Amino acid sequence: MHAMADRNPHYRIDPFDLRLFAAVAEAGTITAGARGVHLSLAAASARLQALEQAVGAALMQRAKTGVTLTDAGRTLLRHAGRLQREMEALHAGMAAHAHGVRATVRLLGNTAAISEHLPPLLGPFLAAHPQVDIELRELDSQDVLFAMRQERAELGIVADYVATAGLTTRAFREDRLVAVLPATLAPGRPRAMAFAELLAQPFVGLPAEAGLSRFLQARALQQGRGLHHRVQVPGFEALLRLVADGVGVAVVPALTARRLADPRVRVRPLSDAWAMRQLLVCFSSAQALTPAAAALLDALVVQ
Structure with a gap:
């Protein structure tokens, strides 16, 4: 099982990290997920580890065949999807203001x-x-x-x-x-x-x-x-x-x-x-x- 570091109280979740996490969950591997958001494997791994520290729980179990979400990871994925939809709605609403x-x-x-x-x-x-x-x-x-x-x-x-x-x-x-x-x-x-x-x-x-x-x-x-x-x-x-x-x-x-x-x-x-x-x-x-x-x-x- 993936070991967890102590929670970092100063880290704030970056919306991009949620997008990366969702991409990894969908792709099944960190490599493919990182490619989907145009990050290197090393950068993606570091960001995912920081995300796990921020929430204080392991989000995925890593194996040679890919990743499997934990219960905490599945919960975060549901919230990440909703937040992404809300961000898309926000961008659409602000785009309307840009036209007048x-x-x-x-x-x-x-x-x-x-x-x-x-x-x-x-x-x-x-x-x-x-x-x-x-x-x-x-x-x-x-x-x-x-x-x-x-x-x-x-x-x-x-x-x-x-x-x-x-x-x-x-x-x-x-x-x-x-x-x-x-x-x-x-x-x-x-x-x-x-x-x-x-x-x-x-x-x-x-x-x-x-x-x-x-x-x-x-x-x-x-x-x-x-x-x-x-x-x-x-x-x-x-x-x-x-x-x-x-x-x-x-x-x-x-x-x-x-x-x-x-x-x-x-x-x-x-x-x-x-x-x-x-x-x-x-x-x-x-x-x-x-x-x-x-x-x-x-x-x-x-x-």
Whole structure:
């Protein structure tokens, strides 16, 4: 087994050393790996030894037939691959700036905001601001607030049932959740129904990590029940199609039910108070917003 020297606390891992290590792991020999990154065998060996000293563990077992990664080496290889991809993304992002002044606005939102309210607004904004990119991510409202307080985004859109203390908010849109049922389960005249009435039926839902799924699961637990999902699908189009086929019931934004109307689906208002929400745009302060984020905020709230 390859003997380890004491860890060198002053050495800092060089990204090039990670590239060399990945090349050696892929090639199976130090000689071939060194050739791949244009180093001599002696230089490559010295750098690999320094890398092992830096991490304090043997990364590979050396033999005449080649090298075999240790457990520590396999762990480092996974991290090295991710870091190389991040570096490539960094270079690509900086290359975009080299062709002009660019800005990226990080925008978080709940399911209703991302799927229904934002698409009609973002197209015109991006067309009018060709030097601005938007990094968009869906989270439930509680997670949006957590991310905002950690300054991981400039703007977030949440439902008003969460506490936004410490953040500035602006009214964005009213959003109503409705029940959608197969026509065979909802004969007769339309009527409002409580969410608790749906819990006896199997559900069709979005993936478990979707903001709306997490919200509805929490509401079900408040009733002392869980949601029984027959199937969870990645988008509202598939969800409504499965409801129409009689697979189960669902809760969706009213705008979604209207946009994807199907004669085989019945839409019923929910009588629960939480089904009518005010969506809010939140941010740390107007003074802290970048010019691009401030322009996007104006586009979202002045409608």
